[in-house]
Amino acid sequence: MGNIGPASLVLIVIIALLLFGPNKLPELGRAFGRTLKEFKDGTRDIISDGQKDEQEDRKEE
Numbered sequence: 491m492g493n494i495g496p497a498s499l500v501l502i503v504i505i506a507l508l509l510f511g512p513n514k515l516p517e518l519g520r521a522f523g524r525t526l527k528e529f530k531d532g533t534r535d536i537i538s539d540g541q542k543d544e545q546e547d548r549k550e551e
Contacts (some may be wrong), residue, residue, distance in 0.1 A: 510518060
């Protein structure tokens, strides 16, 4: 969250409350968290696959 300061974060939360209401926000937060977790897991898999390929290439040499 590089350039987002505390005041900006509060403003974003207030706008989200106005748009979605307090009952919908926890559900949106959970969905966002799941999405980030899946992205992180996918990225980790891609990196580990690349490292395995690199190690196999070194063994072949």
